[in-house]
Amino acid sequence: MSKALTRRIKELEEEWGKLRSELKERSQAGEDSELTSNPSTHENTDSKPDVNTSSCKKGKKVAKERPFDFSAHPRRHVALRLAYLGWSYQGFAVQDNTDNTVEARLFEALLKTRLIQDRQSSNYHRCGRTDKGVSAFSQVITIDLRSTQFCGGLGISVPEHVDVSIKNKATGSEVPYVKMLNRVLPQDIRILDWSPAAEGFSARFDCKSRTYRYYFPRGSLDVTLMAEAAKRYEGTHDFRNLCKMDVGNGVLQFERTILSASVKPVQPQDISSTGPYDVFIFEIKGLAFLYHQVRCMMALLLLIGQKLEDPELIDKLMDVQSNPRKPQYSMAVDYPLVLHDCHFQGLAWEQDIEEVSHVLSELHQHWTQSTVRSHVLHGMIQGLEAAGGVSSNACCLVEGSKQRNYRPLLERPCCESLESRINHFVKRGRLEREEGENGGETVHRGKKSKHSHSSPSLPVSSEMSSPKQSTDEKAED
Amino acid sequence: MSKALTRRIKELEEEWGKLRSELKERSQAGEDSELTSNPSTHENTDSKPDVNTSSCKKGKKVAKERPFDFSAHPRRHVALRLAYLGWSYQGFAVQDNTDNTVEARLFEALLKTRLIQDRQSSNYHRCGRTDKGVSAFSQVITIDLRSTQFCGGLGISVPEHVDVSIKNKATGSEVPYVKMLNRVLPQDIRILDWSPAAEGFSARFDCKSRTYRYYFPRGSLDVTLMAEAAKRYEGTHDFRNLCKMDVGNGVLQFERTILSASVKPVQPQDISSTGPYDVFIFEIKGLAFLYHQVRCMMALLLLIGQKLEDPELIDKLMDVQSNPRKPQYSMAVDYPLVLHDCHFQGLAWEQDIEEVSHVLSELHQHWTQSTVRSHVLHGMIQGLEAAGGVSSNACCLVEGSKQRNYRPLLERPCCESLESRINHFVKRGRLEREEGENGGETVHRGKKSKHSHSSPSLPVSSEMSSPKQSTDEKAED
Numbered sequence: 001m002s003k004a005l006t007r008r009i010k011e012l013e014e015e016w017g018k019l020r021s022e023l024k025e026r027s028q029a030g031e032d033s034e035l036t037s038n039p040s041t042h043e044n045t046d047s048k049p050d051v052n053t054s055s056c057k058k059g060k061k062v063a064k065e066r067p068f069d070f071s072a073h074p075r076r077h078v079a080l081r082l083a084y085l086g087w088s089y090q091g092f093a094v095q096d097n098t099d100n101t102v103e104a105r106l107f108e109a110l111l112k113t114r115l116i117q118d119r120q121s122s123n124y125h126r127c128g129r130t131d132k133g134v135s136a137f138s139q140v141i142t143i144d145l146r147s148t149q150f151c152g153g154l155g156i157s158v159p160e161h162v163d164v165s166i167k168n169k170a171t172g173s174e175v176p177y178v179k180m181l182n183r184v185l186p187q188d189i190r191i192l193d194w195s196p197a198a199e200g201f202s203a204r205f206d207c208k209s210r211t212y213r214y215y216f217p218r219g220s221l222d223v224t225l226m227a228e229a230a231k232r233y234e235g236t237h238d239f240r241n242l243c244k245m246d247v248g249n250g251v252l253q254f255e256r257t258i259l260s261a262s263v264k265p266v267q268p269q270d271i272s273s274t275g276p277y278d279v280f281i282f283e284i285k286g287l288a289f290l291y292h293q294v295r296c297m298m299a300l301l302l303l304i305g306q307k308l309e310d311p312e313l314i315d316k317l318m319d320v321q322s323n324p325r326k327p328q329y330s331m332a333v334d335y336p337l338v339l340h341d342c343h344f345q346g347l348a349w350e351q352d353i354e355e356v357s358h359v360l361s362e363l364h365q366h367w368t369q370s371t372v373r374s375h376v377l378h379g380m381i382q383g384l385e386a387a388g389g390v391s392s393n394a395c396c397l398v399e400g401s402k403q404r405n406y407r408p409l410l411e412r413p414c415c416e417s418l419e420s421r422i423n424h425f426v427k428r429g430r431l432e433r434e435e436g437e438n439g440g441e442t443v444h445r446g447k448k449s450k451h452s453h454s455s456p457s458l459p460v461s462s463e464m465s466s467p468k469q470s471t472d473e474k475a476e477d
Numbered sequence: 478m479s480k481a482l483t484r485r486i487k488e489l490e491e492e493w494g495k496l497r498s499e500l501k502e503r504s505q506a507g508e509d510s511e512l513t514s515n516p517s518t519h520e521n522t523d524s525k526p527d528v529n530t531s532s533c534k535k536g537k538k539v540a541k542e543r544p545f546d547f548s549a550h551p552r553r554h555v556a557l558r559l560a561y562l563g564w565s566y567q568g569f570a571v572q573d574n575t576d577n578t579v580e581a582r583l584f585e586a587l588l589k590t591r592l593i594q595d596r597q598s599s600n601y602h603r604c605g606r607t608d609k610g611v612s613a614f615s616q617v618i619t620i621d622l623r624s625t626q627f628c629g630g631l632g633i634s635v636p637e638h639v640d641v642s643i644k645n646k647a648t649g650s651e652v653p654y655v656k657m658l659n660r661v662l663p664q665d666i667r668i669l670d671w672s673p674a675a676e677g678f679s680a681r682f683d684c685k686s687r688t689y690r691y692y693f694p695r696g697s698l699d700v701t702l703m704a705e706a707a708k709r710y711e712g713t714h715d716f717r718n719l720c721k722m723d724v725g726n727g728v729l730q731f732e733r734t735i736l737s738a739s740v741k742p743v744q745p746q747d748i749s750s751t752g753p754y755d756v757f758i759f760e761i762k763g764l765a766f767l768y769h770q771v772r773c774m775m776a777l778l779l780l781i782g783q784k785l786e787d788p789e790l791i792d793k794l795m796d797v798q799s800n801p802r803k804p805q806y807s808m809a810v811d812y813p814l815v816l817h818d819c820h821f822q823g824l825a826w827e828q829d830i831e832e833v834s835h836v837l838s839e840l841h842q843h844w845t846q847s848t849v850r851s852h853v854l855h856g857m858i859q860g861l862e863a864a865g866g867v868s869s870n871a872c873c874l875v876e877g878s879k880q881r882n883y884r885p886l887l888e889r890p891c892c893e894s895l896e897s898r899i900n901h902f903v904k905r906g907r908l909e910r911e912e913g914e915n916g917g918e919t920v921h922r923g924k925k926s927k928h929s930h931s932s933p934s935l936p937v938s939s940e941m942s943s944p945k946q947s948t949d950e951k952a953e954d
Contacts, residue, residue, distance in 0.1 A: 083857055087850070137857045192861070213856065215849045219841075266852055279852050336849045338856065356866040363858050365873045368694055370851040372813045373564070375692045375743055375756050377844040379815065380560055380614045381837060384669070389833040396842045 070117045072162065076147035077123065077155035079140055079195045079203060079347050080177065082106070083359070085188040085366075086135040087335055093129045102130075102189055106141075109184045115145040115177065127203040127342045128210055131292070133334030138192075138341045142203040148175055154196040178355050190359045195347040203342075209259055211341040212294045214282040214332065215266070216397055221305035223280055227263035229304045229311035230282060233297060234258050237318040240418055241326040242297055243290035247421040248430060251290065254320075254418075259285045263301070277378065283340070298332035300409075302395055308406050316410065325414035330399040547594045549639065553624035554600065554632035556617055556672045556680060556824050557654065559583070560836070562665040562843075563612040564812055570606045579607075579666055583618075586661045592622040592654065604680040604819045605687055608769070610811030615669075615818045619680040625652055631673040655832050667836045672824040680819075686736060688818040689771045691759040691809065692743070693874055698782035700757055704740035706781045706788035707759060710774060711735050714795040717895055718803040719774055720767035724898040725907060728767065731797075731895075736762045740778065754855060760817070775809035777886075779872055785883050793887065802891035807876040 082102075090098045094107075103126070107119050116122040127140040149156045181191045240254035261284045265273075282298055300317070303309040317323055385391055416424075425431040559579075567575045571584075580603070584596050593599040604617040626633045658668045717731035738761045742750075759775055777794070780786040794800055862868055893901075902908040 085853070135853055137860050192864075215852045215856070217845055217848055219845075266855070277848075279848060281856075335846065336853070338853055340856065340860075351864065353865060353867065356861055356864065357868065360858060360861050360866045360868045363854055363861070364696075364868060367851055367854040367858060368873055369812070370847045370854060371694055371754075371756060372692045374844055374847040374851050376562070376612055376813070376815055377840055377847060378743070379690065379692070379758075379817065381840050381844060383614050383817075384833055384837050384840070387669075387828065387833065388830060389837045390830065391834065391837045391841060396845055 068114050070114075070146065071159055074147040074149050074152075074156050074158045075144045076149065076153070076157075076174070077142065077144050077197045077199055077201065078177065079142050079197045079201070079344070080181075081192045081194070081349065082139040082141065083137045083190050083192050084135060084139065086130055086133055088188065089132070091130060091132045091134070092136070092139065093126065102139075105186055105189055106181075109181050110143075110145075112184050113180045115175070115180070116143065125202040125204040127207045128289070128339055130337075130339050131295075131334060134337045134339065135335075136339035139339055140203045140207070140342045140344065142197055142201055145177060146175060148173070155198060155201075156196075157199075176352070178352050182355065182359070187362060190362075192356065192359065193349040193351040195349045198346060201346065203344075206344060206346075207288075208343040208345060209285055209287055210289060210339065210343070211283065211285040212289070213338045213340040214284075214294060214298045215336040215338070216280055216282070216298075216302075217276065218274075218278045218280060219276050219395055221302070221395060222307060223263055223265075223305065225307075225311065226280075226282075226301045226305040229301055229314055230261040230263050230284075232311060232314040232318075233261040233284065238320045239290055239293055239296075239318065240320055241317040241323060242293055242300070244292040244296075245326070245415075245418060245421060246291045247418070248425055250431065252418070252422065252431075254290060256290060256293070257287045259287070261285075261297075285341075292331055294337060295331035295334070296329075298337075299329060299398060302332060302398055303329075303409070306395060309409060313409060323410070325417045327409050327412045327414050329409055329412065333397050333399055336397065545591050547591075547623065548636055551624040551626055551629075551633050551635045552621045553626065553630070553634075553651070554619065554621050554674045554676055554678065555654065556619050556674045556678070556821070557658075558669045558671070558826065559616040559618065560614050560667050560669050561612060561616065563607055563610055565665065566609070568607060568609045568611070569613070569616065570603070579616075582663055582666055586658050587620075587622075589661050590657045592652070592657070593620065602679040602681040604684045605766070605816055607814075607816050608772075608811060611814045611816070612812075613816035616816055617680045617684070617819045617821065619674055619678055622654060623652060625650070632675060632678075633673075634676075653829070655829050659832065659836070664839060667839075669833065669836065670826040670828040672826045675823060678823065680821075683821060683823070684765075685820040685822060686762055686764055687766060687816065687820075688760065688762040689766070690815045690817040691761075691771060691775045692813040692815070693757055693759070693775075693779075694753065695751075695755045695757060696753050696872055698779070698872060699784060700740055700742075700782065702784075702788065703757075703759075703778045703782040706778055706791055707738040707740050707761075709788060709791040709795075710738040710761065715797045716767055716770055716773075716795065717797055718794040718800060719770055719777070721769040721773075722803075722892075722895060722898060723768045724895070724902055727908065729895070729899065729908075731767060733767060733770070734764045736764070738762075738774075762818075769808055771814060772808035772811070773806075775814075776806060776875060779809060779875055780806075780886070783872055786886060790886060800887070802894045804886050804889045804891050806886055806889065810874050810876055813874065 084092075084102050086092070086102065088100075089102050090100045092102045094101050094103045107116075110116045110122070111118070121144075123142075123144045125142045128136075130136055130139065144157075147156055150158055150162065152158060177194045178191045185191070236255060236257040238254050239256050243254065245251070245254070261282075263280055263282050266279045266281055282301060284294060284297065300309070300314055304311055304313065317327075381391065422431060426433055561569075561579050563569070563579065565577075566579050567577045569579045571578050571580045584593075587593045587599070588595070598621075600619075600621045602619045605613075607613055607616065621634075624633055627635055627639065629635060654671045655668045662668070713732060713734040715731050716733050720731065722728065722731070738759075740757055740759050743756045743758055759778060761771060761774065777786070777791055781788055781790065794803075858868065899908060903910055
């Protein structure tokens, strides 16, 4: 009997051993593949390298190996101007649910170059968030960076008790911020220039205006009608029906001022032409923008350009008295949107022409590739059209699938009203109602939401008075 | 004692159970991720689908499950016209070292749709090989496909002893080859149309001429000079210094006839303009082309356009008496090259307008993406140039890295001569020397090289007489 049992034990122990080693093999074989596998499997395997944070980890590791004494260096408050191609990123701002953001790459570079000790202490502000897939030619951030200027200067804070010898060694020239960062940043993120900034100057709160561009081909769109319609956006309006209401992050005020809105061809001569392959730009300049505002504005222009809606629709949607709730519609796709410019006062950009030229030739190569590809495709299209192919020329810049028969916007079901959204978040304790001094009611930010901004969150008012346009928790993405 | 043993057994059995289920979980979780894991792990795990051959395997598997009786169906000799974007493929023709070819995807589709039983028996010929990264708007193949035409017709062979009942059931309309294949092909490979073909008609041997296009931006190139230089290619010349000599595959004859060669703007109006961002086409039509011929021809034009070489260089290199050996130079990059057209006689293309329009709208979407991206990049370039950036505008269409100081082509080291290459392969038994009837010497294909073509390899002559231009083992890629 006991013999039989012992044998059974032997068998089981062998079985057990086999499975163990097989398991081990699997998890090793799976290692790189798991980077793309469902997150659930990630928790178990700590050994596995994470494609996104690796270089960041490296940066930190190096720092551990030979500790760097930040306190021995002056700090300088500066503004950096970034350009990036957002097509392969999950957006600009760091997020909880992904590491694949432009900001994540940026801070990896800042840490690796020891220009900052950590994000928390870096006094960091960004001008605008850009959403997944959105690019920027002129994103601006303000931050405190390590400096060489022991003798002071704009934005410089010199550490106390630094012995004279070092002070005397102090070189005239500042750290080559642009070169240094571009050497470690991914090729699709480039620092263009930097400027010293006065203490307290904020890329977010001191930004005077922001300009976005949305590129699109004419196709069968009536661009003249679109240009005319775009003008209706100019001025100060309530855009709650032309954005994603971000009440949960304390955005309760939807009045925004648009300084200019235009639809124009990328090349001037295209005004005369009527070719469906001409490319146009919807360019919009405003003090500040709401979450998804530009892509909603563009979506309406596309409907108008297709003659599916009248230009009057824009005025109707901005009249929140008559239309307090946003009708359901899909916004325009992300990849043609670019944060093209941000306007500031009191910055003196220092440009390294050599570096700019380097960036230029990189852009040229990238441009050549996509341009050649677009013409290869165009050649095929022309070939098929010549062969009698009927091109629908349908606009493919709106999210979601096309409906067979179009339903007018104002006849569609509507989203929740602002008030019911506010109530929702007040109930959940993320917003707090208060009696305002002038009898009006104010709603304050309650518990800080996990998605909210790193910068101090000011109370925002649900009254139409005192619009704080540049203090949104979320700018346009 | 036995009690203890029993307990131990219980423990082990539990352990064993746990591991089993864990293993099961892992392999499920790993399944899709393993698609991207390193091939080494593939051998062990048969359960896992292979990203490249999956549909092919599936096809076969299905076929096993319910055997398909090909002998009960007529076969039809047809020509198919394909368009594909070659950018993400390792070339058109199937290769030993990779499965990522257009042909591999094509045969997966032909098997899956049961239009053929296997490649070997399909009487398959292709018009031209295109190399890694090269696209085609008009690649033509000939092949025998399953047909519905029991009552015969051009290219039809009806199986013997098919009972009358089936014959009578025979529908009037042919199998919808184009629709059927496009439904299972990857989106970047499309069948455009098909034609019945007479028995023995070959896409390879009956092709009258081939037209290639190479797209490039003007940049700082002197396109007028390039257009002038391109004309020198016209006529019949020896191109051994403007191709990759493929002696190993029995290509020993390098005289080719170019019917036309031109450099022209993609849009007519661009002739007037001088903008560096205008796009041009080098279009060349010839009876047949050698391996890498077009990309070598383009490389010379780019040198001439940059004023690094004179147009006379072309004549000098085609004069193999004075220059029997090819000087070392890099060819032009692959992705701007397109096999734009193939000319045949005796084909009547049957086009499914609906299907063509479907392909057109797919192309439109793809075009919109690359065009918008190219203009986003152009917008950034203009911004930097306005800011004083000096763009090198250097031509980035030649392979390899740029040399600081240019070395004239005819002063560079040369490659092996044709004769020494022939000797090399004769020694290795892949070529055989023979006394030609008219005293001249002929070299025949010896052992078939593993890279060689599936189609019958004719003997090729090293004499300049009787050029067999359309029978190369390798056409241009």
